[in-house]
Amino acid sequence: MSTSGGGMMIEVSDLEIRYGEVPAVNGVSFGVVRGELLTLLGPSGCGKTTTLRAIAGLEQPCGGSIVLAGETVYSSPGKNAASPRRNVATEKRGVSMVFQSYAIWPHMSVFENVAYGLRVRKLPRAEIQRQVERALTLVQMTAYAGRSAAQLSGGQQQRVAVARAIAFSPNVVLFDEPLSNLDAKLRAEMRVELRELQHRLSFTAVYVTHDQEEALAISDRVIVMNGGRIEQIGTPQDIYDRPRNRFVADFVGAANLIAGSVRPGSASDGSAVFDTATGLALRVSTNGALHGDEDTVALRASYIHLAAAGTGGATNAARGRIQRRLFHGDFIEYVVSWQAGQLIVRRPPTEILAEGSEVAVSFAPEHCVLLQRT
């Protein structure tokens, strides 16, 4: 009964999960292509972890269906009696998972932890030895095989958890905020390593995080979730450049939101005139048909140019004054006051402007994204 379309590894349809009466996941549908790394991104309580756990069979959905590699592992009892309820046990789903708490068994050695999934599958002793070594090598933990799990640091536990998850060569690996307990530097390193590992072993991965930077960096595609629903699905570039609504624009990356309305009849050639509430006229890209209820323009902080006063003259240009300059190292953040209130602007550290100086603010129409009223 399942439709296994073009290399789909995971298909989630109309997933619904409730805790008591409270809906945690409310009609979520998406597919993951074989070998893809898909990230579920959202604030805490948005249903991303619940969705992931439902794929692993650790959470009881109350509606919808989940198909893994063409096999239906969960389906709710359909309206017609012809489609009975299906719910394959976690251990029969053949997925693997890295837990947020790492879940390293404290009563076993590192080797035993990693060998667990292989032993369950009753592989010959020599094969287990070989596979554990391979997995530990991949995460650079061979030296620790004999250690008790209780003697490991957080970062080491994380590596063991990853080794254990990939040791039995699963087709699907689920990651539940695997890096959230690491410090910033280690997190950045592990991000690269996980991506490398996923490419090398080409497993399909679903990755849950609340860190938008991590999501954009690591994913093939990102799903932004909020309140148990999907807000937007797209490539990291898509999500960043063309947020579909106020929530996505605000949650992913630093965006300035400017209130106003589209001037009627001004749409032409994929752009339109947007009158801000403060009386500025901006040229913005329409990126398809207008709905008529667009009331906000989102403008990424990095896409705004600043120049010494008087040098403007482009399409969207205005005068502003630098209120504050915050040096971040990798970039400089300016708080600029202009006619439409305040703008957050990020510039490379090579462009230094003094606090209090007058500047010309400009940005391209294609970076002004119209958002519908929500």
Next chain:
Amino acid sequence: MKYLLTPFVLLICGSLVLYPVVFLVTESFNVGDPGQFPPVLLGLDNYTNLYDDARILGNTALVACLATIMAVLFGFTLAWILTRTAIPGRAVLERLLELPYYMTPLVGALAWGVLAGPKTGLINQLWRLTGGGDLVDIYTPYGIAWVMALFEGTVAFVMISAAMKSMDPALEESSRVLGAGKLHTALRITLPMVAPGIVSATIFVFAEMLGSFAAAFVLGVPGRFYVVTTAIWQATLSYPPEYGRAAAMGLSLFLVMLVMLGLSRLILRRGNYATITGKAFRPRALEVGRLRWLLLAICWAYVGLSVVLPLGALLLTSFQRFATVILAQSIFTLANYQTALQMGALGSALENSLVLGLVVATVAVPLVSILVWIVYRANAPGGRLLESLVMFPQAVPRLVFGLGLLWAWLYIPIPIYGTLWLLGIAYLTVFLPLGMRTMAGVVLQVDRGLEECARVCGASWLHQMRTVTLPLLRPGMVAAWLLIFIAGVRELGVSVFLMGPNAKVIAPSIVNSWLTSSSELSAAMALLQTVTVFIAVALLFAVVRSVARGIAVRAGEPL
């Protein structure tokens, strides 16, 4: 599976726990023939007659108040010294201070009876050498309260320590940084933060003291000084037995205690601000300079009064024909131990207690494991109901529950009344809360992810249980086993009603021997019981260092 298991377990536990209570309630309204069930004459006389016992209520209030004041005073002082000051040997002292609890108030009362009885008491004997009369008399309300405070007050120490330990030291440090002095910080920050814990502990201890039996029994009954618990016991022995009056007193006591325990919990929950985060802090110890030798002396004095002196007195007495501190007059003998260990009625009492402890612990641990799994892990429907049901015996004073069990099994057509079987079933019922608490503490510590990960790795439920869950729970199961064994060996409240002539157990036998024969023999028996318990306690501390810390004391396992 969990849908089938839960109703079944609910039924078993329900009948074990509720059946005796039904009898108790019914009997309390019985104003006709006390031996009749179901009763033919119902009325409130048993309750209205309680007013006639004003003297008993007064006695109870007096003893409970005195004992609570002393216990909280001791508990607060010790807790403050041990958690907040830098005195040498803190770890050892913390362990030693739990010992009085394991010694039981019964043994404590006997020992203090030997130490401070009029005329024959060892302290009074010594004092008379200096030419005085009797220095102390333990057979008074003050003596009873003293013993109760020493041997049942441990819970105050544990609760207040917990309140002090759970306070983030940053709260005090920020006060200091903002310019407040030590005293100002103590009054404005520390005290308000720990106050709910102390008030809650006080009420809790008071409720426990109201239901306390052993000390008032050993030290009050000889002088016809009765508190509610001993009056209940007395009522069942009179002829004709006043079961209705006993039940009415028992239920009233239960209700009063229930309200107080509820209040204690409410205060702790309401007033806990940020103190109880579940995280244990080790607050920065105050540097107390020279004063620390005084503080250290206070701690060791407490250990001396509650452990060393009583055990020393029992040891000395148990090896003598007649108890005396004047060594020149003493006649040393092993006869007391020979009598105690002989395979007569006394010897079998010790053996029976050991067998009961072993069997009940062995049966209870798997049962409790299943219960805990149903309640805390399986999310089965009815789990919460099951929890409150199983925890219910803890709220009932042990003696009152014993009273209910007495009738419940007297009227059942299975002929187990007066046998070890009945004692076993009764023990199992009243020890379930202790087992539940111990196991729940361990189960809740085990991150659910550890189990889930095994499933994701491809292990079946059974394989996961065998390779992950059970190995992780093993320390907790060992702890629960040992705690239940200890509780079994020292059980008094239930046994005092259910013991038969052919099914004696140790604690009530010690009391009988104390009331009817010699203190030397009782001392020997008390020491044998204490040694058994201490061996188990030593095992407990060795096997499960982190799990067992004060679990029994915190679980409020009464005797």
